Amino acid sequence: MNIEAEDELLYRIALTHTDQIGYKFGRRLLHLFGSAKAIFNASPKQLKTIEGIGETKAKLFSAAPDLKKAAVEVEFILKHNIQPLFILDDNYPEKLKECDDAPLMLYYKGTQPLKHKKMVAIIGSRENTDYGARMTEELIEGLKLEDIIIISGLALGIDGIAHRKALQTGLPTIAVVAHGLDTIYPPQHKHIAREMVKHGGLLTEYPSKTIPDKYNFPMRNRIVAGLSDVTIVVETAKKGGAMITAKLAASYNREVAAFPGRTIDKKSEGCNYLIRTNIAQLITGADDLLEMMNWKNDNHGKAVQAKLFNHLTDEEMKIADVLGNAEGMHIDELLLKSSFNPAQLSAMLLTMELNGAVKALPGKRFRMT
Template sequence: MNKKDLTSQEMRAWLALSHVNISVQKLQYFFEHYSSITDLFELSDKQLQSLGFRQGLKEKLESITDSQVDEDIAWFDSDNKHLIPFTSDDYPPLLQQIDSAPKLLFVQGHKELLKQHQIAIVGSRNPTPQGKENSIEFARTLGKSGAVITSGLALGVDGFAHQAVLDKGLPTIAVAGTGLDRVYPARHKALAQQIVEHGALVSEFALGTGVRATHFPARNRIISGMSLGTLVVEAAVKSGSLITARLAMEQGREVFAIPGSIHNPLARGCHALIKQGVKLVETAEEIIEELGALVSWQHEQLFSNAENTKKEPEPFELDQEYQELIEQIDYDTTSMDTIIERTGLEIDVVSHMLLLLELNDHIVSVAGGYQRRSS
């Protein structure tokens, strides 16, 4: 499979394919026999059926007009708009592992964030004041620890989590349930623009796709699929957040839930998850600790070579760059701002390095910053 930049014809072929419902599994089988997605459009209906595609696919492919593809092409009017098929090196490695991986992704913003370790935060569209506060505090702490916060751009918990990290100059990823040429909900248009500038908007849906109820569960599988773990802040017993949690569990990912009052109906979804064995968390540090081994594994193995994902993680080595960072941290509390000032590094780089140092017991996170371990 060609993993380099798409040619003009491949770009047009993938855009045409964005309007057609085809599973990744069938496309993977296709690529075992053909080298380019453009070959798919040259095959007869009989040849397509011999590869496992449904009858009538040829007619469907031919129904996608050049003018329709031209309209899609016109959307890519800047360097921050990307089309990432599942064959691309830019495709999120964790997402590639799930059975229902999308065949392609539209991305607006910083596409490199898709390959960083992510934690999903989801919850009610109408959270309680405590739920709002938890969304903000957990998002900020997890974001400062080096994780990219991923959510669904919805009102409520999603929006609060996105905004919390953006306010601290940290990146966030929003997965949309529509085409990226529109924003839903409309109230989050300004937030979406901030995310484009400092994070990334992601969607599997073709440009021009509007709001459809069935698309949001599909969106949720991408949120959980790209993330090491999913945190449910507040949720009713029947809610989209619980769908995301269930999908995460089916994908073999970690799920966390914040408990609440027995009198709060928005705590009942979290309590139901906890009864099913989901980890109850009271602090963001518990999530960091739980995901520590996975984060180290991902950093050392997953992104260096996707074919080595089944190998054991290599030990964390304290190289010169990390040693120099440790030397800028006092045995007394050293704030994040002080560390950044002393090192001259960007906040996202420092956050990631601090997380790995903490996970490997070289430093400890305390109120107001970090301390070097005397050992």
């Protein structure tokens, strides 16, 4: 790392340590000034002209940033071969960058690039049943020949089972943790974590010496949801971290899937709720997931799609052009981008769905098959 890059890194870390600077406001300042150092070098007069910055916030930046604390973090990063990923960097995960509450800074230790085409989050209860363990293992077994990265949170229960099974089958797996990379929580998963660094990685938004505080876990969940193309809930009660992650994924317009369970099973109550309310699509295994995501027989799918296009009307082709390669577009966005009224659009989407050209997704979203 050259001197100029290390200097900017110091200011980037200092920015993340600055009080009252949230993710959205931090991104706005970076857009206006271009770099973290430029923000701190701005005059109070410049800062106060920005909407949302009053006297108090202007003083925060006018005061000298805590570069000593930041320097300690840089030393830790360099010593332990940790990769800092800033929101302005090209190697910052694109899918996560699309989320307006994405962290300004990530710390990553691993071998697997984070800009991967297919990323699947597998999450669930810390107190799983035998059914939950079996569904998790069978799902990952069914995905072992796919070019997929498994994402989870390294917690006890379904998370740990997912990471362990991914390692056994040779699938790369990444854990998003709720603490600094100077520790591993829970300690029972230290061995798994060591293996994951070689065959995936560990990711966090928290600097070293950050303990696994209970408030960090819901924040961690948004990264799991934001990184992934699809979040799969294997088993969960109606309240818990997995439910938070699933709802966050839906709010980011990402796919959500869930395994159904018996109505009398409390550990499946959350999954059944997600399916019943159309937040999640019901799946029973890897084949369902691949079909849901249009990842099954990709080459065959392209040939079928080309054949289907020959049978589309001119109006339906307009819809196909708008949908393009989108993983899922909400009907409201489709209305805005097309010239049809709601009744016309709904009728044509139904026809296209019946003809196999369009797939309806949870949350009133659609994509081409």
